[in-house]
Amino acid sequence: MRDMSGEQVETAVAGAVALLRTATGQDWEKAKAGRLEWSCRFTAEHIAGDLIAYAGQLAGRAQHAYVPFDITFDDGTDNSGVLDVIETTGTLLAATVRTTPREVRAFHPYPFRSANREGFAAMGVAEVLLHTHDIAEGLGLTYQPAPELSEFVLGRIFPHIRPAADHWRTLLWATGRGDLPGRAPVTDWRWHNNLVHSTDRLTLQGVTPAAAADLVNGGDGGFEWIKGGPYEGTREASTFLLKAYVSGVHRPEFGVFTVVRREDGRAVGGIGFHGVPDEEGRTEIGYDLAEGARGQGYATEALRALCDWALARDDVRTVFATIARDNLASQAVVTRAGFKKVSEDDEENEFAYELGR
Known part of the structure; x- marks a missing residue:
């Protein structure tokens, strides 16, 4: 799965700027940006500010807060100049994304x-995409971004949103900017970056719907795997994640996580939940490792970390696992x-183990 993130940023910026350049002669200060309380001019400046802020977070490896800087425009900058800045900040974000190692995470x-x-x-x-839509509404323009851009956004930071056939309409609805048949209007929303758990030797990195789709289709999900990975259990778990996403019931914190070694950034296995906890607070967990990573304590380390996180929540009281009778490892x-064996299923030829608070 080749990382196309930089290209997506460039494509989005190029399409937005091309459209807005057709209306630089209008008064952007007086025109209100769609449903926002902002003017079209302020909204355009906001786009540039966000692009450079995101580039700064990644480039500076910020860990605890936003890097304390802001963008300002020279006095007399006209609408065309604002678009020049959007192009520049978009290029900076795309370049930063391309040159940042996959394992790096920064504060958001x-x-x-x-x-x-x-x-x-x-x-x-x-x-x-969203603020160009807002500006276009205010200026009386028609905006229709490339379909793959909305799919890119939804599959990575809206994993909790059930996709529809029209990705652009889905994104507009999910951010309170439009309607979708059969779905209630959205008045409050947030996007969701993937969750990561850290241990001494590992990071457990939440698998996004986009990564799950790639794994299901035989790809690497965007991870660099050791020889023999990803193992069949990780691909199978990704199919369940993808089905939940398409059905609108996927909850990313109770999804699938790739187990990645800190020492070299290589993925060695997968671990995750079979779904959200039930009414009694029980949730099932499963895991697998590529053969070359077995016997080194990685599975135990990952399992402890994920169970500790789950059992610290108010909605989880018990984590259980079912294991084949002959799977001694x-x-x-x-x-x-710390799990205890609680039952045996002779018909399925497996044992059930539980870990409670």
Whole structure:
């Protein structure tokens, strides 16, 4: 799965600027930007500010807050000049995305306090698409971005939104800018960057719907795997994630995570939940490792971390796992992680293990 994030930023900016250049002679200060309270001029300046802010977060590897700088325009900058700045800041974000290592994460508040290069690219594209839509409404222009741009945004930072056939209309609806048949209007929204859990030797990186689709189709999901990976269990779990996403019931914090070694950034396996906790607070977990990563304690380390996170939540009381009777290695993993065997299923030839608060 080749990372196309930089190209998506460039495509989004080029399309937006090309349209808005046809209306630079209008009064952007007086025109209100769609449903926003902002003027078209302020909204255009906001696009440029977001693009450079995202580039700054990634380039500066910010970890705890936004890098404390802002963008200003010279006195007398006309509408055409504002578009020049949008082109420049878009180019800077695209270049930063291309040159930032995949494992780097930088601060962003929503919802898990960080994002990777794909996340910042998707947020940048979203800002361009949505605010160009707002400006176009205010200036009486027709705006229709390339379909793949909306799909790119939805598959990476809107994993909780059930996609529709028209990705652009789905994105507008998801951000309170339009209607979709059979869905209630949206009045409050946030995008969701993927969740990452860290351990001493590993990071557990949430798999996005876009990555899951690639894994299901035989790709690498955007990760650099050790030999033998991804293992069949990770691909199978990705099919369930994708089905949940298409059905609108996917909850990314209870999804699939790729297990990545800190020492070299290589993915060694997958771990995740089979769904959200039930009414009794029970949720099932599963995991697998590529053969070359077994016997080094990675599964136990990942399992402990994910279970600790889950059991610290108010909605989880028990984590359980089912393991084949002859899978002695996996039984040893759950036992080391503190699970207790609670039942045997002779028909399925497997044991059930539980870990509670």
